[in-house]
Amino acid sequence: MINPRPDVIRIAVVAAVAWLLVTMPAGVAHAQDGTGPAELAPTMLVLDASGSMTGxxxxxxxxxxxxxxxVHALVDAAPDGAPVGLAVYGTGTGNSDAERARGCQDVTVLRPPGAIDKAALATAVDGVVPRGYTPIGRSLxxxxxxxPQEGPRSVxxxxxxxxxxxxxxPCDVVRTLAGQGVDLVVHAVGFGVDAVARAQLACVAQATGGTxxxxxxxxxxxxxxxxVAATALRNYQPAGTPITGTPTFDAAPVAGPGQHLDTVGQHEQRYYAVDVPAGATAYFSATVSFPRLRGIDVVNDFNTLQLRTYGEDGADCHEFESEQxxxxxxxxxxxVATTWDGATKEDTGSSPTGDACKGGGRYWFALEWDRVSAGVPERLPVELLIGVEPAxxxxxxxxxxxxxxxxxxxxAPRPVVGGGSFNVAGTLDRSGSYTDVLQRGEFVFYRVRLDWGQGLAxxxxYAETPGRGLEHLSTVTTxxxxxTREEIDQDFNSYNGEARQLPSNGPAITTVPVRYGNRNADVVATRTQSVAGWYSISVQVGAPHTDTGIAAPVPIQLDLTVTGDPEPGPAYAFSSPEAQRIGPFGEPGTPAAAPVPAGPGSARGEAASTTVVSPAGWATIAGGAALVVAMAIGLVLRARRRTR
Structure with missing residues (x-):
């Protein structure tokens, strides 16, 4: 069930002699219109063909x-068009001492990471003959x-x-690559390895944020x-029309509806302007994906995004959102997300300050990365989703x-591959069961379309996996x-390889059927379910407490019921036949219009445009842990604070 979310930081008391950890998005999924694959991270498969593989x-x-x-199984499972390449080492020489110099440079690229040719890749691997050395560092x-030289990429x-x-x-090789600006995620698989090789491969993976x-x-x-290949392909890719926020409201770019992409710095505030016609409702959200890091003290591992709304001449509208x-x-x-309905209220003009946040016109949204954890980069990409819903x-x-x-x-359950971000979430097209496999430390997304009158439950x-103990202990979250990416509900629990279900205190997490009038509901938690479109579900498996790399991937089953029957939605006051054809929220996947330079604020009630894009078309606990020694201590989850 949906429970009202408190206005204070939620605390959970944990009684165990352990750290309970939680979990980059890393995307195999469907495009936002559901017709084909979205952007995937170019991935190179590097295969050992050294002499020991004849064993x-x-x-x-x-x-x-x-x-x-x-490799044949990988090829069969890969989405059409996936950018997968293949390299092997150890095929060009033997492994005698006399051949060492050549053997340690012996890396052959059989297929570059272009759109996958399944037949050619299968033929290439069938012809591999193992013979020589194991130059892992050189192969990386x-x-x-x-x-590619930029953007997400995986090995x-x-x-x-x-x-x-x-x-x-090999660990020094990937650290050197990182120092040269190569943002590479390596996922390593140890095939019947001993403890020394396991430690070496795990070091490579963990040093790059991989598994x-x-x-x-x-x-x-x-x-x-x-x-593992699916994990590599769903490496997170921020998306959106480029935009550059400003440190003051008066110079802020005017952003049209849709998805935009900016960067935000530590303790920095960025302003963006949005024109909202009279009677319309504006939606504004900002998403930051934090990189995987290792060795960070959990006490200092918190980040906070804050969002404030301003009206005419920069007047504070006292709308404050904070997510941690x-x-x-x-x-x-x-x-962090806000729904701004100031333009639905009448601007009487009776007060020079009291009506600055009422009526149609230009509004400003200020995003700030307030609390910053240790070890993160100075700047990170931020996706901005903007929607304008007509009266x-x-x-x-x-x-x-x-x-x-x-x-x-x-x-029978149907397989689905979750995406590494909202942009490329795996599609759940109807009620039923869906299966996926998550690596430890993965945070993946799925989506389901809800029409007016429909909800979800x-x-x-989480299936049982082998092994117990701290090296297998994670936190699981959904x-x-x-x-608009605003969180409706969540649940979490610890996971030690034993079968687990979320929610842990009921049969299902459930929403109310979507109705426009829900935004005026007496129960605050219900008000968010007032827009039809793509609703998202995230599933997370945290990194183990003692991350030795031996914890097994976690098979999951997501059981879904789409509740209720579709019904007519609201009638919107469209500004033009074209706007009516597109609909109140735009076509799925419609990109944002390029932002326009800042200019004089539009007159109250005379916003420049009523073109709209739907949250339905928007392309794209957290948790904490506590150490208990002979006593329980608090586990800080998430904070959300709203002042209106």
Whole structure:
């Protein structure tokens, strides 16, 4: 059920001798119109073909035979058009001492990371003959050279042993690449490795914000490799029309409806202007995805985004939103959002100051990255979603409908791949069960379309995985969001490899059916469900308390019920036949118009445009932990503060 969210920081008392951790978005999913794949992170698969791969696999055959089958499974599972390349090391020489110099440079690119040609890639891997050395560090350098010079990019490394060409150590290689500005995420798979090789591969993964996964035999490798590749492909990609906020309101760019992309600095305030016609409602949200970091003290691992609204001549409208994420170093995606209805109120002109935040006109939204955790970059990308919903001539049904009922799904679960951001969320197209596999430390998104009169009810089941203890102990979290990315509800719990369900205190997390009139509901938590469109669900598996890299990926099952029947929505006062054709919120995936330079504030009630874009078309706990030694201490989750 939906519970009203408190106006103070929520505290949970944890009684265990442990750290409970939580979790970058890293995107395989569908485009916002649901017709095909969205932007994926170019990914190089680097495969070990050293002499040791001729050894026997416990499941039968050679290790190389097992690796080839696993690559075929990866190819079969990859989305059409996915930018996947393949490199191998160890095929050009033997592994004698006389061949060491050449063998340690022996890295061959079989396929560059272009749109995947499944047949060609399968043929290429079938022709690999293992022979030589294990130049892991050099293979990472070659893979980085093949990938684009900017934007998200990933490497999936499969090795059955440690680097036989070090120094330099592979960890030093990726640190050097990072120092050269190469933003590379490496996901490593250890194929039947010993403790030394496991530590080396885990170091490479963790130093880049990636994941390490053990595959003890052929069967495990065939299961694991497609999952790890999916994680690599859903590397987070901020998106939007470029915009540059300003430190003062009077110079702020005027942003049209849609999605924009800016950067925000530590303790910096950025202003943006939005023209809102009389009677319209404005939506403004900002999303920052924090990078995965290691070794950050949880006590200092908090980030806060604040959002304020200003009216005519910069008058403070006393609209304040604050959202906080703890354990941001696990790659938290943090959104702060506001719904501004000042333009729906009458500007009487009776007071020079009292009506500055009423009526149509230009309003300003000020974003600030207030509280900053240790180790994060000086600036981070921020996605800005802006929507302008016209006035209505008929709001439609007014009564708030009761919560819909969760129905146990029937039929076989269907696989779905969650996206690394709101922009590329995996689509849940109807009621039923959906399955995915999350690496430890992943934060992924799914989306479901709700029409007027419809709601949703869902639960997330985390399957049992092998192993117990601190090296397997994570926090699991799920949240549901409105089309404007405003959080509706959430639940979390600890996860130690035993089967777990969220919510933990009921059958499902449930929303009320969507109605325009919900925005005036007596129950505050219901007011957010007043816009039809794409609602998002996030599922998170935190990094383990003791992150040794041995904790297994977590299979999940998401059971969904779309409740209620579609009904007519509100009638909007469109400004033109074109606006009516597009609809009140724009076509899915409609990009934002380029921002215009700041100019004189528009006259009250005379906003320049009523072109609108829907939250439906917008492309794109956090948690904390507490150490208890003989006593429980508080676990700070999230804070949300609103003053009106």
């Amino acid at each position: 026997a696999d416990p499941a039968g055959g050679t290790k190389m035979d097992a690796a080839k089958k696993a 350098q070659v893979a980085a050279e093949q990938l 999936v490394l499969v090795s059955d042993g440690e680097d036989t060409c070090a120094p330099p150590e 390490y996964t053990d595959a003890p035999d052929a069967g495990a490798l065939q299961r694991v490799l497609p999952r 994420a703890s354990r941001s170093s696990d790659g938290a995606a943090l959104t 209505v001539t008929d709001p439609g049904p007014v009564a708030v409908l009761p919560l819909g009922a969760f129905v146990e799904p029937t039929g 869902y639960r997330v089941r 949240r549901v969001y409105t089309p």
